[in-house]
Structures are given as C-alpha cells and as structure tokens.
Amino acid sequence: MNLDRLKSEAVDLLQELIRIESFSEQEDETAELLSNYLKVHDITTSRSRNNVWAFHQDYGEKRPTVLLNSHHDTVRPNEGWTRDPFTPEINENKLYGLGSNDAGGAVVSLIAAFLYFSNRTLPFNLGIALTAEEEISGRNGITSILPEVGSPDLVIVGEPSSLEMAIAERAAMVLEFIARGTSGHAARNVGSNAIMKAMDDIEWFRTFHFPKTSELLGDVKMTVTMIEAGIQHNVIPDTCKFTVDVRVTDAYSNEEILTMIRENVQSELVPVSTRMQASRLPDNHPILRTAEELGIPLITSPTSSDQGLIPAPSVKIGPGDSRRSHTADEYITIPEIEAGIDKYIAILENLQFRK
Secondary structure, three states: OOHHHHHHHHHHHHHHHHOOOOEOOOOHHHHHHHHHHHHHOOOOOEEEOOEEEEEOOOOOOOOOEEEEEEEOOEOOOOOOOOOOOOOOEEEOOEEEOOOHHHHHHHHHHHHHHHHHOOOOOOOOEEEEEEEOOHHHOOOOOHHHHHHHHOOOOEEEEOOOOOOOEEEEEOEEEEEEEEEEOEOEEOOOOOOEOHHHHHHHHHHHHHHOOOOOOEOOOEOOEEEEEEEEEOOOOOEEOOEEEEEEEEEEOOOOOHHHHHHHHHHHOOOEEEEEEOOOOOEEOOOOOHHHHHHHHHOOOEEEEOOOOHHHHOOOOEEEOOOOOHHHOOOOOOEEEHHHHHHHHHHHHHHHHHOOOOO
C-alpha cells in the first residue's frame, strides 16, 4: 500500500479508537473496529474475546516469525482532564484523547507497518496481535492467545518509548502481608501489637539488599506502599496489613525472590500479582544488529508492559512519550505517529535472521 495513505489512515483510525471507551475488560468495540479495519484491507483476522490477530498469507513453517503487538485497552481518565477524553482533537499537530499516547499511537503505527508489507516479501513470517487487558495484566489478554500465535522468534511490543528500543524490563510483583498479634487495652501491658511486628518486617524491606545485581536493570527494588491496622485509639491491634511493590530484575526469578522474602519476614505472605517476569533480550539476537545499523538507542524500560508475560525474545519500542501515559489531556503528535510508522518499517526491512 501507498505509505502516505497508510500514514493518513493511521491518524484517522486513532481518532476512531479515541471515540470508543475501551477500558480494560471492556474493549469489545475497539476490537471490532480493528478487526473490521484489517478486513477492509483484505487481511484475514482471528479473534478471541477482545484480542485480534493476523498473519500474512505467505506464512511458512520453516521460517522465523516476527509478531507485532500492542494493546487497545486504556485506563480510566483521571479528574484532571480539561478536554473530553473521548473527543479526539488535533491542535498544533498534537492529537489529544484518552489512549492516544498509551498505546493508540503504537497500535495504528504497527498496523500501518503490517499493511505496508502485505504485498511485499520478507525473509520471515509477519504477524500482528492487538490485545486486551494490558493495563491490568489481565488473564484474557496476550497470554490467552499465545497458544494461537505460536512461538515467535521476536515480538516487537508497541509502547510509547520516544522510538528508543527497550531491551530489558523489570517485573512487577505485588505482595500483601499480614502481621498477627493479640488485642488488648492500650492502657494495660497486655496483648501483642501487630503494628510493631509489621514494623520489624517493614524495616527489613527498607534495608535489605539482594546480593545479585543485573548488568542492565540494576538492583531489585522493594517498596512498602500501603498499610492498614487498628480499629480505635485505645485498642492494641491484632492484625496489620501492608503491601509491598517489588520490581524484579533478570538476576532473579520471581520464585527466588518469594523464597528469600519468606525466609526473612514473619508476616504471612499473600501474593496478589506475581505473573510478570523480568524480560531481557538475548545478547546475540539479530535485532540488536538492526538497531545498531539504524542508530536506534538501546534502553531499559522504567515501566512494565506485556513484555513481562511473553515467553519469547522481545523489545519494546513505539511513538509517543511514556511520561504522558495515564496523564490528563494525554496526547501524541502527528509527526510522532509518522515517525513510528517509518521506524517500524525500517526495522522490518533491515532485520535479518542469519542461519
């Protein structure tokens, strides 16, 4: 297809996406929109729940496979919006609207790149998966269709990265702890204060340093983010709950981290979310050579994404700026979208899986 037409259609498609509410677990209408858009361009699509995917028709079993992926769900708009988040507005080349930056710009840019190669020959299979529930790491998102899309040799995850290429990403674990004591009157020397027991464990989280450091991602980080205890001022609390955000590097598996925590704290551990795994591209992957040839900066990602749920080599790159994600009056610029399309095409044109 003509590249200028693809770029124009990408902006139009993004405006249509913005007009539709697509909160996590409620993406059925945007899934329908994206599926129909691909079908209009003679692409045979598959759909499971709110996930849409397709492969070019020249798929060959013995060739490597590259999968393009991004998500079409959004967070809910916060109270700071001064515009209607569902009314796309272009002002001075900025396209405003909920999900425009995270990750609508990447979605439409990846689609444009996929369509650009629909009638062109590549030395590998090319697929695209437009998935749901990324913002909540839901089980009906990318992981639910992995058996259907096979085992890609590379997944290019579209997220706002200022078109820098993230080759490593921390895992995000959410853990809840319950410290238990016995209640009593605060005026008497009776009972066992659950808050004090929790404080001992919280101090461990504050001061502990994991021995191994990742070359790319640095140290594992643990942060106590919530605490809850007590029913009134003169009652010694018998339970104290607190939550810990853990950012895991490729130096450890989630299971290793959990084992070390259990060995060092007394509070009962209740895992809330442990599915995300740290991601790091293998040192010899061919896309590293492609990035060097194209002058694409390599970075580590400060934010988590579906990369942590994909058991295949992956990178994260896309138009837009991650600092705008989840902010009021979110926007992406038209030149960013156009540059994103150009960059994806250049990567795919230059990527070589050498035997």
